[in-house]
Amino acid sequence: MGNEELTYHVPVLLMPSVDGMNIRPDGTYVDVTFGGGGHSREILSRLGDGGQLLGFDQDEDAEQNIVDNPHFIFVRSNFRYLHNFLRYHEIEEVDAILADLGVSSHHFDDSERGFSFRFDGALDMRMNKRAGDTAADIINNYDEERLADIFYLYGELKNSRKLASVLVKARTVQKITTIGEFLEVIKPLFGREREKKELAKVFQALRIEVNQEMEALKEMLYAATEALKPGGRLVVITYHSLEDRMVKNIMKTGNVEGKMEKDFFGNVQTPFRLVNNKVIVPDEAEIERNPRSRSAKLRIAEKKG
Numbered sequence: 001m002g003n004e005e006l007t008y009h010v011p012v013l014l015m016p017s018v019d020g021m022n023i024r025p026d027g028t029y030v031d032v033t034f035g036g037g038g039h040s041r042e043i044l045s046r047l048g049d050g051g052q053l054l055g056f057d058q059d060e061d062a063e064q065n066i067v068d069n070p071h072f073i074f075v076r077s078n079f080r081y082l083h084n085f086l087r088y089h090e091i092e093e094v095d096a097i098l099a100d101l102g103v104s105s106h107h108f109d110d111s112e113r114g115f116s117f118r119f120d121g122a123l124d125m126r127m128n129k130r131a132g133d134t135a136a137d138i139i140n141n142y143d144e145e146r147l148a149d150i151f152y153l154y155g156e157l158k159n160s161r162k163l164a165s166v167l168v169k170a171r172t173v174q175k176i177t178t179i180g181e182f183l184e185v186i187k188p189l190f191g192r193e194r195e196k197k198e199l200a201k202v203f204q205a206l207r208i209e210v211n212q213e214m215e216a217l218k219e220m221l222y223a224a225t226e227a228l229k230p231g232g233r234l235v236v237i238t239y240h241s242l243e244d245r246m247v248k249n250i251m252k253t254g255n256v257e258g259k260m261e262k263d264f265f266g267n268v269q270t271p272f273r274l275v276n277n278k279v280i281v282p283d284e285a286e287i288e289r290n291p292r293s294r295s296a297k298l299r300i301a302e303k304k305g
């Protein structure tokens with residue numbers, strides 16, 4: 001792997017996730033979160049005649065990592081449109097789908113993208129720079145209750161109401177457009193020793209809202225369930241509990257809410273069989289090599305025949 005790809009993003013749980021896809025050389029696969037292409041490259045190294053990999057990413061920056069390989073097709077799109085693009089490429093069923101959710105290191109390390117509180121810059125946070133509201137749009141336009149809900153639901157912040165109220169007061173004096181201005185308003189709400197952790201939660205909450213991450217994930221999980229062949233694998237790496245809950249639910253019950261539907265004999269009706277009952281997490285060595293892998297959780301399920 002070249003150095004540029006590794007600076008863009010170091011792949012997390014690479015071998016267990018790709019092994020979990022049960023790759024056959026002539027199979028059809030989808031990596032819905034191409035990013036730096038680390039997982040895609042490993043998948044491609046296992047493909048041969050008749051093998052095919054579709055790699056999705058909604059961020060145009062990921063295009064710099066496109067792999068020149070006859071088995072690979074890059075799709076610059078949100079993965080919520082998985083179904084449409086499979087149809088467009090005349091693919092009826094696939095053998096495995098990999099999702100390595102969230103943002104890449106490139107997003108955190110590029111000061112212009114607005115994902116990190118380590119830098120000043122525009123409050124943007126859009127993974128797709130061509131569409132949708134920025135974090136600044138949300139902070140300046142959402143009403144107080146909606147802002148509080150976002151901080152509570154997506155950041156699990158205890159002082160979500162206070163945060164929303166402080167922001168709404170500040171923006172009546174002056175619009176908040178940069179990370180510096182945003183931090184100046186919210187930092188006094190957090191104690192020094194917990195400041196980094198709390199800011200990470202605030203930024204996570206905004207990022208999830210800006211990119212409509214929960215809605216996109218839900219749509220992709222249902223489309224993936226439809227698209228997999230019997231015996232096909234769904235392999236998902238998550239980085240926070242909200243994503244993980246949705247993934248666990250769909251694998252266990254066939255729906256993201258986790259509603260159990262039982263048959264006449266009391267067996268839970270689900271399209272999947274769990275391949276790993278316990279989540280797979282990075283070992284100490286991986287966390288040391290790549291501290292960003294710390295919160296990763298890998299789940300693998302197989303579509304029933």
Ligand SMILES: C[S@@+](CC[C@H](N)C(=O)[O-])C[C@H]1O[C@@H](n2cnc3c(N)ncnc32)[C@H](O)[C@@H]1O
Nearest residue numbers: 011033035036037038039057058059078079100
């Ligand atoms: C954690 S990174 C994936 C890294 C990749 N597995 C690698 O080894 O380099 C997640 C990537 O998915 C993309 N992404 C996140 N949500 C997406 C969505 N809804 N649709 C398409 N791409 C998305 C991000 O832009 C980012 O590049």
